[in-house]
Amino acid sequence: MKVKALSIGMTLAAATMLAGQALAFEPTRPVEFVVASGPGGGTDNFARTIQSIITKHKLMDQSMVVLNKGGGSGAEAFLYARKNEGDPNKLYFGTNNAYLLPHVAKLAYSMEDLRPVAALAFDEFLIWVKGDSEYTTPAALIEAAKAKPNGVTFAGSQSKDTDETLVALIEQTTGTKFKYLPFNGGGEVGVQLAGGHVAANVNNPNENIGQWQAGAVKPLCVFSDKPMAKGEPVYDGKGWGDIPTCASSGVNIPSYKMPRTVWTAAGTPDEAVTYYSDVLKKVSETPEWAEYIKKTSQTGDFLAGQPLQDFITTSEKSTVGVFEAEGWLVK
Amino acid sequence: MRIKRLHVELATAVTLAAVGALGATGALELGVSWSDSGPMPGYFPFYVGIILIIAAFASATQAIFRMRMGSEEMRETFLEPEQTQRVLSFLLPMVVFVVVTVFLGTYIGTALYLFYVAWRNGGYKPWIAILIGIAFSIALYFVFEKAFQVPLHKGPIEEMLGIY
Amino acid sequence: MENFELLMGGFATALTPMHITLMIVGVLLGLIVGVLPGLGAPNGVSLLIPLTFAMDPVSAIILLASMYWGALFGGSTTSILFNIPGEPSSVATTFDGYPMARSGQSTRALTLAFMSAGIGAFVGIVVITLLSSWAARFALRFGAAEYFAVYFLAFCAFIGMGSASPIKTAVSLSLGLLLSTVGMDTVTGSLRLTFGLDALLSGVSFLVVVIGLFGIGELLATVQDGLKFRGVASRIDPRDVFKTMLELPKYITTIIRSSAVGVWMGITPGGPTAASFMSYGLARQWSKPGAKFGTGRPEGIVAPETADHSAGTCAMLPMLALGVPSSATAAVMMGGLMIWGLTPGPMLFSTQPDFVWGLIASMYIANFVGVILVLLTVPFFAALLRIPFAIIGPMIVAICFVGAYTVANSTSDLWLVLIFGVVGFVFNKLEFPLAPLVLAMVLGSKAESSFHQSMIASDGSLGIFFSNYLVGTIMTIALALLIIPQTLKFIQYLKSHKSVDSAA
Structure with missing residues (x-):
């Protein structure tokens, strides 16, 4: 089966390579958008927004089909990439999970099976506590954890994923020990905090804004080197721009962001990668994209080519350091 | 040879027990004990696998027992x-x-x-x-x-x- | 009464020709995706979302929500006619719906299902209208331990009063639980029981198992007695629809109880699938002794359908008010909300009253439209059964396999369907109950995760399940539902044995 899929992939790759030499790359059939999350997740919205912008501005002649492959924290999508080596009509949408998953779980794919195309947005992380919480600064939260190790609970999405990695990073930086409680998704995590079942979470802005508007939760600091873009006040006269950076308020982690990334399978010809990164570049310049970035309170930053490669290398290296210290690495 | 219902009962029980054993052994490498943060990942699959083995054998025993008691049902042909x-x-x-x-x-x-x-x-x-x-x-x-x-x-x- | 005024405002928004057209289109599309096991509401909704960017948010959500109702109705149709649940939440409808259709009363079965579904949805909407703010606050009180208690309650209510042999129920239940542990475990992040197979990475899909066990398994059972549908000399008479509607008041207690179960499971994290199982279990428990469930009892159709739809409707509430999607469809719709520039959360009701109340008003109308539309399709669907088996049989098989393939676009699922088809056939013949297996697959991994989360939170103390009134009460009710029927059965067994002994 696998052999068959591979051989088809190879004939295809050969065919397109021949075509590629003759003229610039164009997708030859409807482009599959393979999404490394279930329907409705952050990555899913990311892919579908891009799909709708490409459709609206007619940036590609071929149509697009979205396929959700969220199994195994998104590993399913990247395994699919391995099976479709060299297929230039498939794009894979993920986060940093693409290059981090193989470090924490025994999986049949590695970074060798993927080629980065572009990163279009960076999702911020914040420390949130309940609206009426006694902790008003990150330092107070850290103090409480120092006084009572394992007594302060952070909720987060999934296990050994971005949220737990960040909590581990906080622990390693400040020399504390928190309790980490994994849930299924950001929405659930937000409600657990609003209901007072946990002390804090590290949700993305988008996942907690609804609860913040109601004053049920409040942000303490953001893991970014500079404060977020100013905007309208959200609750009690405060908006995103008023949140201090974590580094300036006692948690010395200068920056922690999750890239929203697009990949192709290994063996995809260079022309195809260039073609897609050009299309995505155009997407990132549309007003609709700016609107999406604003609504989801992400940072819009377009990376492709060497800068993207460098970013991935640095990000992978530093995160693997955290994994190593926590003993999560799989051999 | 006619396949009686009893035979199928026994074959099913053996298959199910094998599935249970497969699950339980697969769970073994994940750790099946109770750590300080609750059950380890293999805890549930392991015990559920064990229960499946036990239940499958109980089901087989019951079938044999009913056969011995002269149950007509067990002697019936499974499929004509x-x-x-x-x-x-x-x-x-x-x-x-x-x-x-x-x-x-x-x-x-x-x-x-x-x-x-x-x-x-x-x-x-x-x-x-x-x-x-x-x-x-x-x-x-x-x-x-x-x-x-x-x-x-x-x-x-x-x-x-x-x-x- | 403030809500009432807002609702009237909502009706003014919803009752425009444009919106009514959208509702009809939505419900019809929903019916189609609901009937085909390979497509579900999430497919339909995600397909429509790009189209909705050009609409204003109220119109967009009306279209999507109508599609969702349509899909819920459509899911029951295939459950009843072919024993293939089109949607996970209509599995419980097969237990009595299919036998009733098989006995030649397909019109009656479909009408019962649609009418009770409509009533269930109506109750759900009334609850949303009256209790939205209270229910949202109540849902906030659910932490990991409470989640577990709710799942446990659903288990106990269903398992407590099974008529099958306890040993075989145990086999079925543990097989289902074992299957539910395959794949990535959320709490520990480790891959379990995948044996190195990529196909098992995302677990054994519930839908694939159900299609095999019920769809293919039943077809195999059908053909052993001849290559035709069992006893389908069904007469189609529109008058049957009305006759059945007049029958409904007889099941008023079942309807009330099932709506209550549905509302409860919709607001709490249980969800529609658990609600329909629990409601079916309770209906069996409450029925007069000697009532044979699983042979085409009307209550066996009314109970799961009412609960399914009231839960499905109430599940909109956590999505809107808390931003927690209760199902895959809700997740897609929520993604849509964000793209339209709305933030689900406690403030949605006060910042976007037009949107929220327009949606709620449209639920009343769309469900009404939905019931009428599906009733109109009853004769058409019932007529499907008249197509010669040699044609419709393989078509159903093909649709089953197509459906299984679309779940994860994986050909290995086709083999799973085949295996579970044979398993379903053998289990049926040997009288292993299938329902506990299915229930265990639906709730097993959720229950395990929330149990594990509770253990982390409490540092391994089981006391957390009785740590406050809410969780303690749910746990107590659950245990009572599990233990009391068994005790009663045991006492009865002792008594009957005594009388047999003395007679001998």
Whole structure:
């Protein structure tokens, strides 16, 4: 089966390579958008927004089909990439999970099976506590954890994923020990905090804004080197721009962001990668994209080519350091 | 030899116990004890596997016990020859359908399968049967691929014809 | 009464020709995706979302929500006619719906299902209208331990009063639980029981198992007695629809109880699938002794359908008010909300009253439209059964396999369907109950995760399940539902044995 899929992939790759030499790359059939999350997740919205912008501005002649492959924290999508080596009509949408998953779980794919195309947005992380919480600064939260190790609970999405990695990073930086409680998704995590079942979470802005508007939760600091873009006040006269950076308020982690990334399978010809990164570049310049970035309170930053490669290398290296210290690495 | 219900009961129990054993051994490498943060990942699968083994053996014992007590039910034939033939005449084409679908794609598989069953089991004329098969395949294509943009499994023939 | 005024405002928004057209289109599309096992509401909704960017949010959500209702209705149709649940939440409808249709009363079965579904949805909407703010606050009180208690309650209510042999129920239940542990475990992040197979990475899909066990398994059972549908000399008479509607008041207690179960499971994290199982279990428990469930009892159709739809409706509430999607469809719709520039959360009700109340008003109308539309389709669907088996049989098989394939676009699922088809056939013949297996697959991994989360939170103390009134009460009710029927059965068994002994 696998052999068959591979051989088809190879004939295809050969065919397109021949075509590629003759003229610039164009997708030859409807482009599959393979999404490394279930329907409705952050990555899913990311892919579908891009799909709708490409459709609206007619940036590609071929149509697009979205396929959700969220199994195994998104590993399913990247395994699919391995099976479709060299297929230039498939794009894979993920986060940093693409290059981090193989470090924490025994999986049949590695970074060798993927080629980065572009990163279009960076999702911020914040420390949130309940609206009426006694902790008003990150330092107070850290103090409480120092006084009572394992007594302060952070909720987060999934296990050994971005949220737990960040909590581990906080622990390693400040020399504390928190309790980490994994849930299924950001929405659930937000409600657990609003209901007072946990002390804090590290949700993305988008996942907690609804609860913040109601004053049920409040942000303490953001893991970014500079404060977020100013905007309208959200609750009690405060908006995103008023949140201090974590580094300036006692948690010395200068920056922690999750890239929203697009990949192709290994063996995809260079022309195809260039073609897609050009299309995505155009997407990132549309007003609709700016609107999406604003609504989801992400940072819009377009990376492709060497800068993207460098970013991935640095990000992978530093995160693997955290994994190593926590003993999560799989051999 | 006639296959009695008892035989099938026993075979099922053994198969289930094997599945339970597979699950339990698979769970062993994940750690099956209770750590300080609650059960380890293998804890549930391991014990559920063990329970399945026990329940399967209990079910087998019960069947044997009922046989000994003179239960008529256990002596009944599981499938009469005629029934076996009917079930197989339905199941075998289905198995072939799956094999063909895996290698040649959904559309070819479906058309051939419908054609075969309508022709052999339904007694339709071959050309009517093949029309039924092709019409249904085309309908599937339009509903799934065109109307709802859900791609179905395709094989080399679609590839050749340039149908995506 | 403030809500009432807002609702009237909502009706003014919803009752425009444009919106009514959208509702009809939505419900019809939903019916189609609901009937085909390969497509579900999430497919339909995600397909429509790009189209909705050009609409204003109220119109967009009306279209999507109508599609969702349509899909819920459509899911019951195939459950009843072919024993293939089109949607996970209509599995419980097969237990009595299919036998009733098989006995030649397909019109009656479908009408019962649609009418009770409509009533269930109506109750759900009334609850949303009256209790939205209270229910949202109540849902906030659910932490990991409470989640577990709710799942446990659903288990106990269903398992407590099974008629099958306890040993075989245990086999079925543990097999289901074992299957539910395959794949990535959320809490520990480790891959379990995948044996190195990529196909098992995302677990054994519930839908694939159900299609095999019920759809293919039942077809195999059908053909052993001849290559035709069992006893389908069904007469189609529109008058049957009305006759059945007049029958409904007889099941008023079942309807009330099932709506209550549905509302409860919709607001709490249980969800529609658990609600329909629990409601079916309770209906069986409350029925007069000697009532044979699983043979086409009307209550066996009314109970799961009412609960399914009231839960499905109430589940909109956590999505809107808390931003927690209760199902895959809700997740897609929520994604849509964000793209339209709305933030689900406690403030949605006060910042976007037009949107929220327009949606709620449209639920009343769309469900009404939905019931009428599906009733109109009853004769058509019932007529499907008249197509010769040699044609419709393989078509159903093909649709089953197509459906299984679309779950994860994986051909290995086709083999799973085949295996579970044979398992379903053998289990049926040997009288292993299938329902506990299915229930265990639906709730097993959720229950395990929330149990594990509770253990982390409490440092491994089981006391957390009785740590406050809410969780303690739910746990107590659950245990009572599990233990009391068994005790009663045991006492009865002792008594009957005594009388047999003395007679001998």
